[in-house]
Amino acid sequence: DTAVSQTPKYLVTQMGNDKSIKCEQNLGHDTMYWYKQDSKKFLKIMFSYNNKELIINETVPNRFSPKSPDKAHLNLHINSLELGDSAVYFCASSPTSNSYGYTFGSGTRLTVV
């Protein structure tokens, strides 16, 4: 069983579209995250949720909206996609609100054309 699973693995879409990326973890972790890896491989935190509540929201355009229906799921919805949104988006989870026991998903490569 995949511990942190993301869908889709690849997403190609046109500018202006709205898209969602889904993430699910079966580890029983309380905290989930979204990280963005840009074309230069730089990884940066976007959002962090603990038990369905947003606890960290870094400087991210408000076109990005995370949604956590329950503590096992953290989805990322992106409105009005722009070329600069092209990146690999990684979901991750950890047992509590500390950095012990991080597990990353396999990533979603988003390409905006």
Added chain:
Amino acid sequence: AQSVSQHNHHVILSEAASLELGCNYSYGGTVNLFWYVQYPGQHLQLLLKYFSGDPLVKGIKGFEAEFIKSKFSFNLRKPSVQWSDTAEYFCAVSPPGYSTLTFGKGTMLLVSP
């Protein structure tokens, strides 16, 4: 805010050569330290981590890292690299009790057979 510097963006080695990748962080207090590896097209995998105790940490695949508090460093080492070690390596830090990871910009290691 903490930051992480990885001094080598690209490293090219021959098989059996020894490896040392530098990582320095800036943060005034105690930190948790991590090295992650990302093989081409894959997700992040944890190589090793340091939270406390023995500053020499052993990880998977023959990697080790040494935490030197006075130098704010956490360098990654491997005595003899293999072609299969070709990957991107990321150093990351997180203050205890704080869940998000701050990553360095990564070092691309290419091992030639």
